[in-house]
């Protein structure tokens with residue numbers, strides 16, 4: 604469908620809906636990478652009812668759409684795109700400090716939710732401080748950081764099923780949440796309208812499982828998985844993330860990213876030993892011994908950041924150019940202010956291929972791609 608027809612169709616059908624506003628904000632303005640062209644229309648929904656109405660109508664007209672929260676996990680093509688961006692701005696938050704039950708609408712800013720819960724004395728979310736984006740996107744890739752994943756606290760999600768038109772609360776278990784995965788990711792089969800969380804009411808944080816965080820909190824090694832003050836943990840996490848450029852800041856190009864660009868590869872135990880042998884040949888015994896490698900059932904999780912660095916792509920690579928690795932973290936691909944999506948894709952390909960040539964491990968991107976691909 605030509606773009607102007609699409610625009611006219613959207614305007615004639617959607618302008619009268621309650622809680623809906625329409626503009627032409629580009630993906631460069633909607634995403635933390637500040638990349639991507641212009642959608643046929645940008646429809647902002649202030650209520651969950653408006654989200655359901657808009658998605659129902661777009662689907663009825665077979666108009667392609669992309670749900671956008673904070674745009675912090677999106678890589679979008681340059682140019683004009685025959686797709687409507689549906690931006691979720693419904694953001695009610697209900698916190699019950701007696702039971703620890705929290706219900707949040709999808710468009711709420713995630714870090715605001717964490718901050719409010721910590722402020723009201725509830726524990727559990729503090730390790731997920733500083734993750735950009737919306738509450739509704741947290742189940743989509745089962746966000747995680749510093750040893751905690753949203754699956755540890757999520758009990759239910761309210762979904763709008765696009766095929767059946769049904770709106771219902773479903774158990775978190777039905778989403779098959781796993782490392783940076785749910786059955787919502789890459790499928791767009793349903794819209795998350797709201798989430799429910801069960802937090803701790805005893806004034807303590809989630810167990811601290813991440814070594815770097817435990818050290819920064821001065822927790823004794825003998826107290827593995829200790830629980831402590833949620834506010835102190837939140838501050839420590841924000842400080843650690845800040846040093847790595849992992850707290851989004853409009854004024855810092857090191858944070859114009861999608862966070863970790865590649866997921867940590869999960870490989871067989873045999874392949875992990877092959878990689879270790881290659882590291883030994885390329886470097887030395889000591890480097891091979893220290894290669895990060897964690898048990899995940901009978902498989903092994905390697906560190907994408909470590910492999911990228913050892914493949915010769917150091918922080919800031921390629922030290923000039925519009926798209927570069929963050930100067931604070933090898934796993935974040937960044938826009939230095941004037942990059943195009945094509946610049947970013949070229950860098951992503953170079954890094955993925957460089958790691959594969961050196962260690963035989965193929966890295967897979969974590970963000971969702973719209974109108975463009977790494978292959």
Ligand SMILES: Cc1cc2nc3c(=O)[nH]c(=O)nc-3n(C[C@H](O)[C@H](O)[C@H](O)COP(=O)(O)OP(=O)(O)OC[C@H]3O[C@@H](n4cnc5c(N)ncnc54)[C@H](O)[C@@H]3O)c2cc1C
Nearest residue numbers: 670672673674675676736737739740746747795861862971
């Ligand atoms: C600096 C930085 C640091 C980051 N650190 C982390 C981290 O520590 N851990 C981590 O896991 N991630 C991290 N991320 C990635 C990102 O912040 C998370 O994945 C976040 O949950 C994305 O939320 P969003 O609202 O921005 O989603 P968007 O980018 O707007 O959307 C991402 C995908 O989810 C879909 N989606 C969004 N909302 C909904 C909804 N309500 N219903 C259905 N589908 C939806 C979109 O259609 C799209 O496919 C980081 C990103 C940045 C820029």
